[in-house]
Amino acid sequence: MGESTVKVQRLVKRYGDLVAVNDISFEVQPGEIFAFLGPNGAGKTTTVEILECLRPLTSGEVTVLGENVADARGTERIKKRIGVLPQDFNALRRLTARENLELFAAMYDNPASVKELIEVFGLQEKAKVRFDALSGGLKQRVGVAAALVNNPDLVFLDEPTTGLDPEVRRATWEVIRGLRGKGKTVFLTTHYMEEAQELADRIAMIVKGKIAAIGTPGELIKTYGGERTIVFTKGGDAVFGTLRRYFDNVAANNGDVLLPYTQTRDVEVALNALSERGLKVEMALRSPTIEEVFLKLAGFRITAEGEAK
Numbered sequence: 001m002g003e004s005t006v007k008v009q010r011l012v013k014r015y016g017d018l019v020a021v022n023d024i025s026f027e028v029q030p031g032e033i034f035a036f037l038g039p040n041g042a043g044k045t046t047t048v049e050i051l052e053c054l055r056p057l058t059s060g061e062v063t064v065l066g067e068n069v070a071d072a073r074g075t076e077r078i079k080k081r082i083g084v085l086p087q088d089f090n091a092l093r094r095l096t097a098r099e100n101l102e103l104f105a106a107m108y109d110n111p112a113s114v115k116e117l118i119e120v121f122g123l124q125e126k127a128k129v130r131f132d133a134l135s136g137g138l139k140q141r142v143g144v145a146a147a148l149v150n151n152p153d154l155v156f157l158d159e160p161t162t163g164l165d166p167e168v169r170r171a172t173w174e175v176i177r178g179l180r181g182k183g184k185t186v187f188l189t190t191h192y193m194e195e196a197q198e199l200a201d202r203i204a205m206i207v208k209g210k211i212a213a214i215g216t217p218g219e220l221i222k223t224y225g226g227e228r229t230i231v232f233t234k235g236g237d238a239v240f241g242t243l244r245r246y247f248d249n250v251a252a253n254n255g256d257v258l259l260p261y262t263q264t265r266d267v268e269v270a271l272n273a274l275s276e277r278g279l280k281v282e283m284a285l286r287s288p289t290i291e292e293v294f295l296k297l298a299g300f301r302i303t304a305e306g307e308a309k
């Protein structure tokens, strides 16, 4: 395997007495969408800003695109090759999307074509509208476009869809997948479980400055998600009673019958038992989600606003 795009070893960040990032290590590979998933205050922005060379670290070692963030020359080289959507992205209010992007582009030696960015992000119709008159979703899109004006290899997106409605959020996911399609590496932060599960190639769950678990969504679910469940829709008492003779862990829920299982043999046993008694059932298989993994590891859920609950 080639060199990691980001390599973090034993990173610690203190603000006075507060340990915001508490000894974390991880790597990001070229071309992947990597997500930091965690609640408000977990240390997502702090970590990302250290990687973006915007904030000094307290201890540990961090390399981005092969350069050390603690080295002034390295920092200079990193900044040329990364794109950044800050958590509180804002552009100049009175300027249009196009004017803003042109302003950003003017800061670089070899900028991307603003015309192309406007097209790629579907901003043509709105290119003449003042930034402050755009919807939240369009403002975020201008932000992602702005993060790309220097043709970066690695793009940081700090909560790119927070506050957007579900439809606009999904459209933004497509834009982010498009970045990966162009060979860019994407590092995003989010407190939305679904976003991490749907979008990320790998997820690091971050809780109170620590990485609780890291892996592909599939790996995390397999390792921490617990059992899969067969749901016998409206199975009722007969189905419940039959299965109860074979399985201790069968449960009834609003007329549905739930059977957690670990091996396909269990499914076979259940279906045979039901068919012997002439019980016709509709069934669905339910896999654990990233949300259940997070709950198990962190001990709490995250609300829509990003709060631990």
Ligand SMILES: Nc1ncnc2c1ncn2[C@@H]1O[C@H](COP(=O)(O)OP(=O)(O)OP(=O)(O)O)[C@@H](O)[C@H]1O
Pocket (backbone or CB within 6 Å): 015, 018, 020, 038, 039, 040, 041, 042, 043, 044, 045, 046, 047, 087, 191, 306
């Ligand atoms: N400049 C700062 N000075 C002091 N404390 C800070 C500073 N920036 C962040 N913190 C604290 O560090 C911790 C981590 O904050 P950080 O912003 O990294 O979290 P986050 O995961 O990005 O959360 P959010 O979802 O709110 O953006 C929090 O307790 C926060 O209050």
Ligand SMILES: [Mg+2]
Pocket (backbone or CB within 6 Å): 044, 045, 046, 087, 158
């Ligand atoms: Mg943050």
